Amino acid sequence: xxxxxxxxxxxxxxxxxxxxxxxxxxxxxxxxxxxxxxxxxxxxxxxxxxxxxxxxxxxxxxxxxxxxxxxxxxxxxxxxxxxxxxxxxxxxxxxxxxxxxxxxxxxxxxxxxxxxxxxxxxxxxxxxxxxxxxxxxxxxxxxxxxxxxxxxxxxxxxxxxxxxxxxxxxxxxxxxxxxxxxxxxxxxxxxxxxxxxxxxxxxxxxxxxxxxxxxxxxxxxxxxxxxxxxxxxxxxxxxxxx
Amino acid sequence: xxxxxxxxxxxxxxxxxxxxxxxxxxxxxxxxxxxxxxxxxxxxxxxxxxxxxxxxxxxxxxxxxxxxxxxxxxxxxxxxxxxxxxxxxxxxxxxxxxxxxxxxxxxxxxxxxxxxxxxxxxxxxxxxxxxxxxxxxxxxxxxxxxxxxxxxxxxxxxxxxxxxxxxxxxxxxxxxxxxxxxxxxxxxxxxxxxxxxxxxxxxxxxxxx
Numbered sequence: 001x002x003x004x005x006x007x008x009x010x011x012x013x014x015x016x017x018x019x020x021x022x023x024x025x026x027x028x029x030x031x032x033x034x035x036x037x038x039x040x041x042x043x044x045x046x047x048x049x050x051x052x053x054x055x056x057x058x059x060x061x062x063x064x065x066x067x068x069x070x071x072x073x074x075x076x077x078x079x080x081x082x083x084x085x086x087x088x089x090x091x092x093x094x095x096x097x098x099x100x101x102x103x104x105x106x107x108x109x110x111x112x113x114x115x116x117x118x119x120x121x122x123x124x125x126x127x128x129x130x131x132x133x134x135x136x137x138x139x140x141x142x143x144x145x146x147x148x149x150x151x152x153x154x155x156x157x158x159x160x161x162x163x164x165x166x167x168x169x170x171x172x173x174x175x176x177x178x179x180x181x182x183x184x185x186x187x188x189x190x191x192x193x194x195x196x197x198x199x200x201x202x203x204x205x206x207x208x209x210x211x212x213x214x215x216x217x218x219x220x221x222x223x224x225x226x227x228x229x230x231x232x233x234x235x236x237x238x239x240x241x242x
Numbered sequence: 243x244x245x246x247x248x249x250x251x252x253x254x255x256x257x258x259x260x261x262x263x264x265x266x267x268x269x270x271x272x273x274x275x276x277x278x279x280x281x282x283x284x285x286x287x288x289x290x291x292x293x294x295x296x297x298x299x300x301x302x303x304x305x306x307x308x309x310x311x312x313x314x315x316x317x318x319x320x321x322x323x324x325x326x327x328x329x330x331x332x333x334x335x336x337x338x339x340x341x342x343x344x345x346x347x348x349x350x351x352x353x354x355x356x357x358x359x360x361x362x363x364x365x366x367x368x369x370x371x372x373x374x375x376x377x378x379x380x381x382x383x384x385x386x387x388x389x390x391x392x393x394x395x396x397x398x399x400x401x402x403x404x405x406x407x408x409x410x411x412x413x414x415x416x417x418x419x420x421x422x423x424x425x426x427x428x429x430x431x432x433x434x435x436x437x438x439x440x441x442x443x444x445x446x447x448x449x450x451x
Contacts, residue, residue, distance in 0.1 A: 039428040046377035047396045057281045061295045065302045
């Protein structure tokens, strides 16, 4: 027998505890193989020891498993109730989420219009307050800052309509509105590109900037102009306040 | 509880079907057939009797709950149950990873207690306890794929074919892994087995006096 044969024999895990024929004579001369065989046998004995000393599952485990089985089979009312409760919670949560989503979708365009309108009101009130001293000196027309087409947007009727038809762009925002006739277009603007709510902002400009309308030149070196600003922040048109 | 004789001829899958239908005897018979393998596997993989019992219980609950997911053509029910047990063992290992610093588990203490019997002389008992603990620690320190085969083949006494079906690999893979695992275990246990070098053998540089 050679060392190679012995190694091959003990490579098989099943032969950990087996005895190789003619092993004793070989091991008496070969310390390397003797060490290998001894290690394998010790390992086998250790594993056997661990295996034999393993605990058994307790009776309590069996009772618990059986109780679980009975609860499941007999249809424990608490199991069903918890399942029903879970279903109810999920159903109500889903319904609430759907309602919230629908509400947000319905209210969103109306809210946007309202916001733009309130901005317009604020800007108008600012303009009004800025205009007051000018009006007192008689240089400004009474009600020049009044924009009839924007006022129509404030009526509750309009607001309701816009809430019902959120996709329709308000007509007041197009360049075809009556008030827009006085405005000079600052860019190419058609119904599509100028859709959406617009803001009217009154600005003070140096009279030299109003070269497009020489008649507007003011002896004070400054003029007032209304600028139509789209929802994207880009100015669409300008009108000099006479 | 007395198990009817005719049920004992049924396969595990049939017993599960009957158990789900409400036959308690079938469930008890199935429990008796599967519990030992699952419990032992869970015990050796988690090193704790409490965890092993938890895994065993969860496996049977899952079998009842998920019985519709079992396909007989994919393998026997024991393999399916073993797969469930393996997942629970992994879950427990993940859960208890931060708490694994304690060297002595309650299971090891139980093991030590069981190893000591009245008939054994004290030195023998101590050696047996120490050897078992050392081997168990060495098995626990093996890489997972080697540890699985050692636990299944050496400790749970599954055949190679059964282990291969549980681990979904070839029988040859089981054999080679087991051979490698034994070599690794022998290597791990060698420092404790080899005798301590005597002082005289250390040479003059080892002597401080």
